[in-house]
Amino acid sequence: xxxxxxxxYICHCGxxxxxxxxVEAVSEWAAxxxxxxxxxxxxxxxxxxxxxxxxxxxxxxGLTRVVVAACSPHMHEPTFRKACERAGLNPYLMxxxxxxxxxxxxxxxxKEAATEKAKALISGAVKRALELSxxxxxxxxxxxxxxxxxxxxxxITTALEIADAGHPVYLVEREPSIGGHMAQLDKTFPTLDCxxxxxxxxxxxxxxxxxxTLLSYxxxxxxxxxxxxxxxxxxxxxxxxxxxxxxxCGECWSRCPAKVVDTVYEAGLGYRTAIxxxxxxxxxxxxxxxxxxxxxFQKGTCKACEKFCPTGAxxxxxxDEILELEVGNIVLATGYDLFxxxxxxxxxxxxLANVFTSLEFERMVNAAGPTGGKVVLRDGVTEPQSVAxxxxxxSRDKNYNPYCSATCxxxxxKFGHLVKxxxxxxxxxxxxxxxxxxxxxxxxxxxxxxxxVHFVRGRVAEVTDAARQPGEEGKLIVQVEDTLIGKQRxxxxxxxxxxxxxEPRADAEEIAHLxxxxxxxxGFFTERHPKLDxxxxxxxxxxxxxxxxxxxDIPATVGQGAAAAARVLTLISQGEVEIEPVRAIIDEExxxxxxxxxxxxxxxAIDYIEDPGVSRVNPALCKGCGTCVAACPSQVIxxxxxxxxxxxxxxxxxxxxxxxxxxxxxxxxxxxxx
Amino acid sequence: xxxxxxxxxxxxxxxxxVSARAYDQSFRRVAEVLGLEFQDVDDWNCCxxxxxxxxxxxxxxxLVARNLSLAAGMGKEDLVAACSAxxxxxxxxxxxxxxxxxxxxxxxxxxxxxxLHYDPGTLRVRHLLDVLVEDIGYEAIGEHVTQxxxxxxxxxxxxCLVVRPxxxxxxxxxxxxxxxxxxxxATVVDFPLKTHCCGGHMTQISEETAYELLRRLLAxxxxxxxxxxxxxxxxxxxxxxxxxxxxxxxxxxxxHIPILFFTQLIGLAFGVAAEDLGFGAEIVPADEALKKIGxxxxxxxxxxxxxxKKALPMPPPLS
Ligand SMILES: Cc1cc2nc3c(=O)[nH]c(=O)nc-3n(C[C@H](O)[C@H](O)[C@H](O)COP(=O)(O)OP(=O)(O)OC[C@H]3O[C@@H](n4cnc5c(N)ncnc54)[C@H](O)[C@@H]3O)c2cc1C
Numbered sequence: 001x002x003x004x005x006x007x008x009y010i011c012h013c014g015x016x017x018x019x020x021x022x023v024e025a026v027s028e029w030a031a032x033x034x035x036x037x038x039x040x041x042x043x044x045x046x047x048x049x050x051x052x053x054x055x056x057x058x059x060x061x062g063l064t065r066v067v068v069a070a071c072s073p074h075m076h077e078p079t080f081r082k083a084c085e086r087a088g089l090n091p092y093l094m095x096x097x098x099x100x101x102x103x104x105x106x107x108x109x110x111k112e113a114a115t116e117k118a119k120a121l122i123s124g125a126v127k128r129a130l131e132l133s134x135x136x137x138x139x140x141x142x143x144x145x146x147x148x149x150x151x152x153x154x155x156i157t158t159a160l161e162i163a164d165a166g167h168p169v170y171l172v173e174r175e176p177s178i179g180g181h182m183a184q185l186d187k188t189f190p191t192l193d194c195x196x197x198x199x200x201x202x203x204x205x206x207x208x209x210x211x212x213t214l215l216s217y218x219x220x221x222x223x224x225x226x227x228x229x230x231x232x233x234x235x236x237x238x239x240x241x242x243x244x245x246x247x248x249c250g251e252c253w254s255r256c257p258a259k260v261v262d263t264v265y266e267a268g269l270g271y272r273t274a275i276x277x278x279x280x281x282x283x284x285x286x287x288x289x290x291x292x293x294x295x296x297f298q299k300g301t302c303k304a305c306e307k308f309c310p311t312g313a314x315x316x317x318x319x320d321e322i323l324e325l326e327v328g329n330i331v332l333a334t335g336y337d338l339f340x341x342x343x344x345x346x347x348x349x350x351x352l353a354n355v356f357t358s359l360e361f362e363r364m365v366n367a368a369g370p371t372g373g374k375v376v377l378r379d380g381v382t383e384p385q386s387v388a389x390x391x392x393x394x395s396r397d398k399n400y401n402p403y404c405s406a407t408c409x410x411x412x413x414k415f416g417h418l419v420k421x422x423x424x425x426x427x428x429x430x431x432x433x434x435x436x437x438x439x440x441x442x443x444x445x446x447x448x449x450x451x452x453v454h455f456v457r458g459r460v461a462e463v464t465d466a467a468r469q470p471g472e473e474g475k476l477i478v479q480v481e482d483t484l485i486g487k488q489r490x491x492x493x494x495x496x497x498x499x500x501x502x503e504p505r506a507d508a509e510e511i512a513h514l515x516x517x518x519x520x521x522x523g524f525f526t527e528r529h530p531k532l533d534x535x536x537x538x539x540x541x542x543x544x545x546x547x548x549x550x551x552x553d554i555p556a557t558v559g560q561g562a563a564a565a566a567r568v569l570t571l572i573s574q575g576e577v578e579i580e581p582v583r584a585i586i587d588e589e590x591x592x593x594x595x596x597x598x599x600x601x602x603x604x605a606i607d608y609i610e611d612p613g614v615s616r617v618n619p620a621l622c623k624g625c626g627t628c629v630a631a632c633p634s635q636v637i638x639x640x641x642x643x644x645x646x647x648x649x650x651x652x653x654x655x656x657x658x659x660x661x662x663x664x665x666x667x668x669x670x671x672x673x674x
Numbered sequence: 675x676x677x678x679x680x681x682x683x684x685x686x687x688x689x690x691x692v693s694a695r696a697y698d699q700s701f702r703r704v705a706e707v708l709g710l711e712f713q714d715v716d717d718w719n720c721c722x723x724x725x726x727x728x729x730x731x732x733x734x735x736x737l738v739a740r741n742l743s744l745a746a747g748m749g750k751e752d753l754v755a756a757c758s759a760x761x762x763x764x765x766x767x768x769x770x771x772x773x774x775x776x777x778x779x780x781x782x783x784x785x786x787x788x789x790l791h792y793d794p795g796t797l798r799v800r801h802l803l804d805v806l807v808e809d810i811g812y813e814a815i816g817e818h819v820t821q822x823x824x825x826x827x828x829x830x831x832x833x834c835l836v837v838r839p840x841x842x843x844x845x846x847x848x849x850x851x852x853x854x855x856x857x858x859x860a861t862v863v864d865f866p867l868k869t870h871c872c873g874g875h876m877t878q879i880s881e882e883t884a885y886e887l888l889r890r891l892l893a894x895x896x897x898x899x900x901x902x903x904x905x906x907x908x909x910x911x912x913x914x915x916x917x918x919x920x921x922x923x924x925x926x927x928x929x930h931i932p933i934l935f936f937t938q939l940i941g942l943a944f945g946v947a948a949e950d951l952g953f954g955a956e957i958v959p960a961d962e963a964l965k966k967i968g969x970x971x972x973x974x975x976x977x978x979x980x981x982x983k984k985a986l987p988m989p990p991p992l993s
Contacts, residue, residue: 261987268989342992345847350989351864370986380984462846464866466894 004130005037007063008122009054011045011070013100018043020104022115026069029119033126037061046076051083058087065129069097069122090134092581092641097125120656127653131646135581140620142228142577143328144168146568149220149511152180153199153554154546155333156206157561158568163211165569170325171206172234173216175264177282178203180335181547184265184359186366186373187418188554189410190444196368200281207283215323217288223515224604226620227541228328228577236321240289241275245313248285252305252314253277260293267338267359270370275305275314280368289314329541329568332525333561334511336547339394339401339501346462347393347498353378354476355463355496358411365418375422377495384425384494388478389415390460391431395501395551403522405501406551409435412499413445416453427453428491430460430480438555456491458483463496502551515542524550535563540577543567582641583622584629588614590636597628597637682805683750683797684712685741687760687908688720694757694908696952700937701756701802703951707818707944708810712754715745721763724874735777736784738767742799743785743792756802756937758835758907759874765799769840801836803906803936807850808842812857820945822859825966828939829865829900829931830855831891833872833910845869851936855904858943863898867891872910877917888913889921892929901963902932904939911935915957932960942967 008030012018023041030039038057042050045068057063066089068080073096081091099118107114144167148159151173159171171178182188183203185195207214215234222233241252256273265278272278274294277287295302296316306314341349341357348355354377356364367373376383389412395405409431416427434455436445449455458480467473468490475492482489504523505511512519517537518526525544528536535543545564546557571577586597586606591614598606598615605621606628608614617628617637629639638644690698705712718741726734742764745753755761771778772794785791806815830851837845846869852862870891873884891914895903905911915933922928933956941951942964953960 269986271987340992342989345844345849348866350991353988376986378986378988380982380986462866466866466890466897468890 004035004064005062006033006035006065006067006126006129007054007057007061008033008036008039008067008069008126009045009050010039010041010099010118010122011050011068012041012043013045013070013104014043017070017100017104020108020111020114021099021118022111026115026118026122030069030122030126033123035065035130036126037063045070046079051079054080054083055087058084058089063089064093065126065132066094067097067122067125067129068094069099069118069125071100072096072098092135093129093132095125095129095132097121120654123656124650124653128646128650131643131649132641133643135640137578137581138619139576139578140228142571142575143230143326144572145170145325145327146572147172147220147230147232147325147327147330148333149330149515150174150180150333150335150546150548151178151206151214151216152333152335152546152557153182153202154335154548154557154561154564155180155331156199156202157558158331158333158545158565159206159212160202160209161562161565162568163209165565167211167569167572169209169212170232170234170327171212171214172218172220173214174219175278176217176239176276176286176288177278177284178206178214178216179279179281179283181359182554183279183281184267184366185362186369187414189414190440192414192417196281203281203283214284216284220514221322223330224621226579227539228571229620230327230330230541232325232327232330234323234325236323237288238318238320239286240291240315240318241286242313242315242318243284243286245311246286246309247311247313248277248287249310250277251308251310253287255304255308257302257304258293258295260290266370267357267363269356269360269363289316329543329571330515331543331545331564331568332511332515332517332537332548333545333564334505334508334548336502336551337505339405339503341393341498341500343400344393346464347390347460348463348465348476348496349498352463352465352476352496354384354494355498358408358415358497358499361415361497365415365422373422375419375425375495382494383423384419386426386428386493387419387423387495387497388460388463388476388491388493389427389429389497389499390463390478391429391434391499392459393498393500394503396432401501401503401522403551404435406435407502407553408499409433410441410444410553412497413448413453415497415499416448417451420451420453425494428456428478428493429453430456430458430478432457432459438553456480456482456484456489458489502547505548508548515539517542517544520550522550524548535560535567541571579620580624581619582624582639583619584617584624584626584637584639586615586617586632587636587638588612588616590634591615592634594633596631596633600627600631602627680709680809681711681713681750682800683745683748683753684714685718685721685745685753685755685760685764686714687718687755687757688723689757689908689912693912694935696938696955697756697908697911697935698952700935700941700946700951703946704806704937704940704944707941707946708806708815710805710810713748713750715741715748715753717744721757721760723759723763727763732777732780732784735767735770736781738763739771739781739785739792740788740790742768742797743790746792746796751798752805753797753799754802754805755799756906757909758801758833759909761799761801762835765840768794768797768799801906803836803851803854804842806940807854812853815854815940816857819858819943821943821967823855823939823943823967824859826860826939826963827863827899827901828855828860829863829895829898829903830868831865831872831895831903831905831910831914832869833905833907834869836906837869851904851906854936855939858939860939860943863895863900865895865898865900867894872907872913874909874913877913881920884913885917885921885924888917889925889927892918892921892927892931895931896929900931901966902934902939902960904934904936906936918958930958930962932956932958932963934960 027039027041084094085091103117148155148171159169218236253273258274259271262272275289291297363369394400436442461479472492478491516539527534543564545561593613605618626639629637722734873887876884938951
């Protein structure tokens with residue numbers, strides 16, 4: 001074996017590392033380690049000058065291994081791998097020691113210990129680097145088609161962008177129609193353009209685009225594969241309507257005798273029939289039968305829809321269909337749920353008739369909604385003389401969600417304006433802070449202020465119908481501490497609107513699990529990087545867009561939807577993807593064919609080959625997790641880049657004794673091979 | 675059940691033997707039926723109520739800690755109080771001694787003078803309502819019901835102390851007493867003021883303040899057509915019951931709402947005789963209201979319930 005030459009590079013990361021760790025001392029010490037040819041410290045190793053330093057040393061000093069002691073490899077492993085590659089060194093011979101997250105940040109109070117820990121981490125990294133082998137990534141072709149999950153404005157935007165670029169898209173939507181929450185809204189802040197006027201053309205284009213296969217009333221059941229080559233199983237729920245025959249004429253739902261409160265599209269404020277199309281502009285235009293509420297399905301008789309359908313399109317026997325799709329990339333755009341305001345009982349939603357949620361109110365002011373756009377109390381006729389709008393219901397509240405739900409202040413301003421426009425009512429808006437941060441938003445706030453909406457600063461304590469003073473009888477009383485005047489106030493009103501928070505979908509965690517992406521503590525899907533990559537996820541080839549990533553309004557949603565499309569198009573145009581060589585390989589000569597590893601592999605990446613009776617790893621499916629390596633009774637599976645030798649050496653290095661500078665570990669017993 | 679043998683240390687407090695004899699009597703009968711054993715703390719002293727803590731805190735904590743120390747000597751896990759103020763003071767003292775080492779040290783120095791000691795956290799301080807709901811449960815209680823309280827409209831009054839500042843229940847709008855009353859077959863009315871203050875000892879200091887607070891509670895219960903207000907605290911019961919006629923006089927109202935302890939209603943539903951449950955001690959008589967028990971819910975006015983075509987649907991209650 002030729003003498004290995006290791007270069008060690010210690011990053012100051014400005015003050016992030018150097019403020020706690022004595023980087024010069026660590027650098028001097030590292031230079032004395034066996035095989036280390038050079039050790040340097042530098043202010044920002046990730047800068048181009050820092051990278052050039054590494055490249056120069058590889059070329060001039062003939063380094064054969066590189067150790068970078070800096071931040072998490074999540075952050076900059078690709079950066080330094082590329083630097084090595086540019087200088088002609090195999091990128092898999094570079095090792096990172098994380099002395100920022102693992103040392104300087106967590107031991108700020110104890111500089112000495114942090115410095116010694118950094119040494120231990122570097123010692124481990126150097127030992128491990130010496131055991132690394134050069135590896136070559138493999139390349140596989142990418143499937144051109146993309147799966148978009150969720151047909152709200154986010155998913156619609158992504159699907160149209162990709163389809164317009166000439167590539168096929170499958171758009172899977174759970175509900176009978178695409179449109180999402182935007183389809184429920186009346187006007188949109190801050191310009192007050194009509195939501196369906198700007199959404200409907202996009203929905204139409206989506207439904208009619210030659211490159212988009214719209215799978216509405218469908219859900220993804222299983223996902224396997226990897227970037228470039230996913231296999232997805234989709235359940236297309238039975239509409240009980242033959243869409244080849246249906247013309248969407250509406251004869252069926254106008255004859256349906258079953259009335260059901262519509263908790264989805266009408267947000268509980270209106271009714272629909274059992275066979276229904278959620279709204280007139282629905283895409284696709286076909287109705288579905290809600291089997292649970294259909295009189296025929298529940299009681300065995302009725303069939304009114306079938307009798308009156310002029311084209312014979314009703315099909316009670318229709319079954320769910322299962323489709324298998326091959327796609328290269330996936331975009332999740334599953335949106336949000338509204339916080340269930342009944343969870344805050346002191347605000348009275350569900351108890352006090354004239355307390356409404358924000359989405360109920362959207363439906364109420366919508367000309368196509370249950371009241372024809374009239375602002376009325378729950379009795380359906382009385383116009384309110386006074387309306388309270390309560391901000392931050394279920395958000396900015398440690399009892400429910402600590403985060404700011406971002407869109408509700410603006411929606412509350414919009415509501416204030418709409419109530420003023422449609423009625424003579426006095427409007428009180430109860431806020432903690434009015435957050436109107438983006439383009440033209442503050443201006444809208446000023447406009448609503450001038451229109452005479454009363455803003456009261458304070459979190460509402462309760463909404464009650466228990467009258468206490470004259471003038472309160474028959475009213476809803478909003479009890480609040482007005483923090484600007486420092487007084488408790490009781491404001492009697494006729495109607496209360498609760499600005500409920502945007503929450504992760506109730507099934508967000510299951511969906512995250514299905515697609516192998518993460519969820520934040522709040523439950524929104526986790527992006528790869530909160531600043532530099534809010535669109536990708538930790539799973540290659542899976543992107544997120546819209547409110548499923550965090551509360552956001554339509555402009556931000558559309559921006560992210562288009563960005564996700566751009567990321568997918570980049571991959572498609574590359575034509576193939578690189579597969580990390582960090583994976584397991586089986587020494588087939590010594591494999592006994594026991595197949596223990598086959599079932600243990602969480603990715604289904606190991607197949608048994610009948611002839612010659614051995615197991616084999618599919619490199620494209622393997623994620624290099626190491627389960628099979630640990631399980632193999634004959635120890636003939638190697639985790640590339642994480643070999644037994646490299647791990648043991650790293651542990652030896654980590655056990656470097658910080659107190660006296662000696663290595664304290666015992667020599668490991670030689671590995672017994674079968 | 676948290677107590678394997680169903681036995682608890684019990685702190686009676688000053689009211690139970692005096693103004694709240696009905697509470698004491700009924701709770702002990704109910705405990706018998708449920709097979710629970712409550713052992714009184716021997717030689718207990720007053721909890722200091724609400725006043726002492728505002729006057730002189732260290733002696734107040736020490737006074738309460740003395741009870742904790744005596745109770746801890748009984749070898750039980752849970753110390754139960756039936757009075758909300760006693761419960762709060764015991765709970766608070768135990769919790770603050772655990773949170774503030776300095777207070778713990780001083781209080782224990784005071785206790786040491788009497789040869790006592792208390793380590794915070796030794797006991798779990800609980801209210802009787804919590805014991806019945808958590809350890810026995812609605813279902814098991816329901817199984818003992820022989821005389822369901824059918825037709826009785828109950829306003830569940832928690833008062834301000836049982837759910838604050840720390841509890842396992844929603845502090846703004848708790849529902850466990852509601853559910854317990856439902857398990858007895860009663861009709862529970864919405865009672866928006868269920869956790870509002872009864873005035874406490876304000877009746878002695880500022881009648882005006884106290885009467886207004888009491889008026890609100892009575893008005894609210896009357897508005898929802900409650901037959902009785904059910905309480906979990908001797909103070910709440912006394913105020914609403916004893917001062918009801920005063921409230922009527924001052925405000926020109928005419929309320930006659932009996933104020934009962936929740937254990938009295940449990941006892942009735944269990945089939946225990948009313949005289950064994952302390953009935954008759956209340957000032958606003960309960961007989962009229964109790965006559966309703968056993969009747970089905972009063973029939974609704976028979977105007978055909980045609981839904982107003984224009985009315986909008988209401989969200990169903992949270993399941
Ligand atoms: C009361 C209120 C008023 C608002 N007003 C405005 C406004 O005036 N202006 C503005 O800019 N923003 C407004 N917003 C915000 C706006 O609603 C969102 O920004 C926008 O709807 C987010 O779009 P989305 O596509 O990410 O999510 P969504 O609209 O929630 O769409 C997600 C779609 O995915 C589908 N889906 C979910 N899960 C699955 C699954 N597992 N499989 C298949 N499909 C699935 C859903 O059925 C839905 O169609 C308002 C929000 C509220 C609550």
